[in-house]
Amino acid sequence: MMMAGGTLDLATQLRRAERRRKQRAVALTLPLLAFLVVFFLVPLASLLVRAVENPEVADALPRTGQALAGWDRNSPPDPAAYAAVIADLSAIEDTAQAGVLARRLNSEVPGGRSLVMNTYRILHPDEEEAADAEGEGEGEAQPDIRSLTPEQVRTRLIETDPRWEELPYWQAIAKNSSRWTPDYLLAAVDLRRTPQGDIVKVPADEAAFSDILGRTFQMSAVVTFFCLLLAYPLAYWLSTLPERKANVLLILVLLPFWTSVLVRIAAWIVLLQNNGLVNRFLMWIGLTDTPIPLLFNRVGVIIAMVHILLPFAILPLYSVMKSVPPNYLRAAISLGSAPFSAFVRVYLPQTYPGVAAGGLLVFITSIGYYVTPALLGGAGDQMLSYYVAQYTNVEVNWGMACALGGVLLTATLVLYSIYRKVSKAELSLG
Amino acid sequence: MKLKPVLIAVAALMALPAMAQNLTVVNFGGANGAAQKKAYFEPFEKAGGAKIVPVEYNGEQAKIKAMVEAKKVTWDVVEVESPDLSRGCDEGLFEKLDWKKIGNKADFQKAAVHACGVGTFVWSTVMAYDGDKLKKAPTTWADFWDVKKYPGKRGMRKGARYNLEFALMADGVKPADVYKVLATKDGAERAFKKLTELKPNIQWWEAGAQPPQFLVAGDVVMTTAYNGRIDAAQREGKNLKITWTGGIYDLDYWVMPKGTPNKDAALKFIAAASSANAQAEYAKNISYGPTNTKALGKLDAKVLGQLPTSAANSKSALQFGIGFWADQGEALEKRFSAWAAQ
Numbered sequence: 001m002m003m004a005g006g007t008l009d010l011a012t013q014l015r016r017a018e019r020r021r022k023q024r025a026v027a028l029t030l031p032l033l034a035f036l037v038v039f040f041l042v043p044l045a046s047l048l049v050r051a052v053e054n055p056e057v058a059d060a061l062p063r064t065g066q067a068l069a070g071w072d073r074n075s076p077p078d079p080a081a082y083a084a085v086i087a088d089l090s091a092i093e094d095t096a097q098a099g100v101l102a103r104r105l106n107s108e109v110p111g112g113r114s115l116v117m118n119t120y121r122i123l124h125p126d127e128e129e130a131a132d133a134e135g136e137g138e139g140e141a142q143p144d145i146r147s148l149t150p151e152q153v154r155t156r157l158i159e160t161d162p163r164w165e166e167l168p169y170w171q172a173i174a175k176n177s178s179r180w181t182p183d184y185l186l187a188a189v190d191l192r193r194t195p196q197g198d199i200v201k202v203p204a205d206e207a208a209f210s211d212i213l214g215r216t217f218q219m220s221a222v223v224t225f226f227c228l229l230l231a232y233p234l235a236y237w238l239s240t241l242p243e244r245k246a247n248v249l250l251i252l253v254l255l256p257f258w259t260s261v262l263v264r265i266a267a268w269i270v271l272l273q274n275n276g277l278v279n280r281f282l283m284w285i286g287l288t289d290t291p292i293p294l295l296f297n298r299v300g301v302i303i304a305m306v307h308i309l310l311p312f313a314i315l316p317l318y319s320v321m322k323s324v325p326p327n328y329l330r331a332a333i334s335l336g337s338a339p340f341s342a343f344v345r346v347y348l349p350q351t352y353p354g355v356a357a358g359g360l361l362v363f364i365t366s367i368g369y370y371v372t373p374a375l376l377g378g379a380g381d382q383m384l385s386y387y388v389a390q391y392t393n394v395e396v397n398w399g400m401a402c403a404l405g406g407v408l409l410t411a412t413l414v415l416y417s418i419y420r421k422v423s424k425a426e427l428s429l430g
Numbered sequence: 431m432k433l434k435p436v437l438i439a440v441a442a443l444m445a446l447p448a449m450a451q452n453l454t455v456v457n458f459g460g461a462n463g464a465a466q467k468k469a470y471f472e473p474f475e476k477a478g479g480a481k482i483v484p485v486e487y488n489g490e491q492a493k494i495k496a497m498v499e500a501k502k503v504t505w506d507v508v509e510v511e512s513p514d515l516s517r518g519c520d521e522g523l524f525e526k527l528d529w530k531k532i533g534n535k536a537d538f539q540k541a542a543v544h545a546c547g548v549g550t551f552v553w554s555t556v557m558a559y560d561g562d563k564l565k566k567a568p569t570t571w572a573d574f575w576d577v578k579k580y581p582g583k584r585g586m587r588k589g590a591r592y593n594l595e596f597a598l599m600a601d602g603v604k605p606a607d608v609y610k611v612l613a614t615k616d617g618a619e620r621a622f623k624k625l626t627e628l629k630p631n632i633q634w635w636e637a638g639a640q641p642p643q644f645l646v647a648g649d650v651v652m653t654t655a656y657n658g659r660i661d662a663a664q665r666e667g668k669n670l671k672i673t674w675t676g677g678i679y680d681l682d683y684w685v686m687p688k689g690t691p692n693k694d695a696a697l698k699f700i701a702a703a704s705s706a707n708a709q710a711e712y713a714k715n716i717s718y719g720p721t722n723t724k725a726l727g728k729l730d731a732k733v734l735g736q737l738p739t740s741a742a743n744s745k746s747a748l749q750f751g752i753g754f755w756a757d758q759g760e761a762l763e764k765r766f767s768a769w770a771a772q
Binding site for chain 2: 094095096098099100102103106107110111113114119181204205206207208211212214246273274275293295296312374375377378380382387390392393394395396397398
C-alpha cells in the first residue's frame with residue numbers, strides 16, 4: 001500500500017515539475033508573444049479590416065441607402081431618394097460626419113466632396129451667417145425644404161446644385177451603402193465595380209497600381225541581384241582571412257550600416273549630381289563628354305539602395321562561408337578537379353543557404369523602401385510604399401492606403417511561399 | 431519651523447509646470463521655421479505668453495487625424511496648407527476659432543479669414559533660374575516649355591498639383607481660365623499632353639529645399655520653386671532669379687487641432703502671430719507676404735518688391751484653386767501616377 005502511494009506521489013511530483021517548467025518557459029516567452037500580438041498582429045489585422053471597411057455612407061445616409069435599394073442604377077433615381085438625402089443630411093449633427101461622408105464620396109466620384117458639403121451647409125447654416133441673413137431681412141423666404149413633397153425636394157435640390165441630377169453621384173451612394181466593400185482592394189489592382197456590380201478593368205490612363213507593383217518587385221529584384229553579385233566575392237575574401245583581419249574589415253562593412261540612411265542618401269546626391277565626383281571622374285578619363293544623368297532616375301535609386309542594403313547580403317553569406325570547411329575544396333582539387341570547376345561544384349552549393357538568406361533579406365527589405373526612391377528617384381521610380389504614404393498623409397484615404405498595404409503583404413507572402421517550395425531547404429535568416 | 435520655507439519651495443516647484451506653460455507649435459521648419467521663431471516664438475515667450483516647443487512636420491494630416499481620433503492631442507497650434515484647412519475643418523479635425531479674440535476680420539485678406547484657421551502668410555510657386563547661367567531671362571511658361579531656346583533640364587514638383595496649371599498656361603490658357611479648363615475632361619487631357627512634351631526634360635523634386643540646390647548645382651536650367659526658398663538662397667549670395675508671371679499663390683494657415691488642452695494659450699499665440707507688427711517682422715526675415723494688410727505699411731519698398739503679394743508680382747498670378755483640388759485632387763494625382771509610369 002505504502003509503496004503504491006509513494007509511486008503515485010512521485011508521478012504527481014514529476015508531472016508537477018514538468019508543468020512548472022512548461023509554465024516557466026511560457027512565462028519567459030510571454031513578453032515577446034504579447035509584444036508580437038500587440039504591435040504586429042493586431043495592427044496587421046486592423047489594417048486588413050480597414051481595407052474592406054466602408055461605414056461612411058451607411059452611417060451618414062441610412063435612409064437614402066434604403067430608398068435606393070431597389071433602384072436599377074441606370075434610370076433617374078426616385079424622388080423619394082432625394083427626400084431621403086435631405087432627411088439624412090439634416091439629421092447629421094456633427095460636421096465631422098458630413099466631412100467624412102464627403103471625403104468618401106469624393107474618392108469615388110471627383111466633386112462628391114463639394115456636392116455633399118454645399119448641400120449640408122444649406123441645411124445647417126452657420127449661426128453667424130444666419131444672424132447676418134436675418135439682419136438683411138428675409139425678403140422672399142423660401143419654405144423649408146424639409147416640409148416639401150419628394151417631387152418638390154427633387155426640383156429644389158437640382159436648382160441649388162445641378163449635379164444632383166447626375167447619375168454617378170447617386171450610383172456612388174447606392175454602391176457604398178453596404179458596410180463592407182471590395183472597392184479599395186479592387187482599385188489597388190486596377191479593377192473597379194460598375195454600378196451594376198460587374199468587375200471590370202479601369203481605363204488605361206487611370207491604371208497605375210499594377211505598374212507600380214510590378215516596378216516595386218522589379219527594382220527589388222535588380223537590387224537583390226547586384227547586392228549578391230557584390231557581396232559574394234567580398235564575403236568569400238573575408239572568410240579566407242584570419243579572424244582578426246576579418247573582424248576589422250567587417251567593421252568597415254558595418255560602419256555605413258550604422259550611419260543614418262538620410263545621411264547616406266545626401267552623400268549619394270553629392271557624389272552623383274551632374275558636376276559631382278563620379279561624373280567629373282568619368283569626364284576626366286574621357287568616357288563621356290557631357291555628364292551622365294545618374295540622379296533622380298532609376299539608376300540613382302538602384303545605386304543607393306544597393307549600397308544601403310549590401311550589409312544584409314554580406315553578413316549571412318559570410319557566416320555561412322565561415323562554416324564551410326576549406327578541406328573540401330582542397331580535396332576536390334587534389335583529386336584532379338580544375339580549381340574553377342571545384343569551386344562551382346563543391347564550394348558554391350555549400351554556400352546556397354547564405355545566398356538564399358542574404359537574397360531574401362535584401363529583397364524583402366527593399367520591397368518596403370520609401371525614403372530612398374522618394375529622394376533619389378523621379379516620378380516614375382516610386383515604389384508602392386510611396387503611394388501608401390501618399391494615401392495616408394496627403395489624400396487621407398486610409399482605406400486605399402490599407403488596401404495597397406494588403407496587396408503588398410499578400411504579394412510578398414505568395415512570393416515567399418513560392419520561394420520555400422522551390423528552395424525546399426529550411427531557411428534560417430541568421 | 432524650519433519646515434515652512436521648504437514646504438513653500440516644494441509647493442512653488444509643483445506649481446511651476448502650471449505657470450510656465452508649454453505650447454507646442456508645429457510648422458514646416460527650414461527657412462520659414464527660422465523666420466517664425468524670430469518673429470513669432472521669441473517675442474511671444476518674452477511677453478510671458480508660454481514657452482513655445484517648436485515641432486517640425488511635413489504636412490502629414492494623418493498625424494492630426496490620429497491624435498484627434500485617439501483624443502490625445504499633443505499639438506496645440508499647427509501650420510497647415512490651404513487644401514488641408516478646408517478638408518480638416520469639414521471633417522472636424524480643427525477647433526472653430528473665436529475671431530473676436532484674434533482681431534478685426536476686416537484687417538485681413540479675404541482668403542485669410544476662415545472658420546477654423548487664420549491665414550498666416552502668402553507664398554507662391556514660381557519659375558526660378560540661375561541669373562549667372564541664363565543670359566536671356568525666361569518670362570512665360572511657354573519659355574519654360576521651350577527646350578530649343580533654353581536647352582537643359584527643368585525641375586518640377588513630383589505630383590499633379592501646380593504642374594497641370596503651369597502646363598495649361600504654357601499651352602496658352604489665360605491664368606483666369608486655368609481652373610475652368612482643367613475641370614473639363616478635355617482640359618485635363620490637354621494639360622497631361624502638354625506635360626508629356628516636357629517629360630524627358632523634367633527632373634522631379636520632392637522637398638522644397640531641392641529646387642534651389644538643383645539650380646546651384648547646375649542640374650537644371652529652370653525649375654518651379656517656392657519663392658521663399660529662392661529668397662533664402664539669394665540671402666546666401668546666390669544669384670537665383672524669379673519669374674513671377676503665372677505664379678500660383680496660396681496661403682498657409684494656423685489651426686488648433688480639436689481637443690487641444692491649451693486652447694486659450696493657443697488662441698493667444700495665434701492672435702499675437704497675426705498682429706501687424708509680428709507679421710511685418712516675419713516678412714523681413716523671409717519673403718512671404720503678410721495676410722494682415724496693416725503689416726504692409728510697416729515694410730519698405732525693397733522688402734515689398736520681393737513679396738508675392740506686391741502689385742507687380744501678383745499682376746498675372748493665379749490663386750491656387752483650393753475647391754478645385756479638394757474635389758479633383760485624388761483623381762488627378764492618381765492619373766499623374768499612371769502618367770508617370772508610361
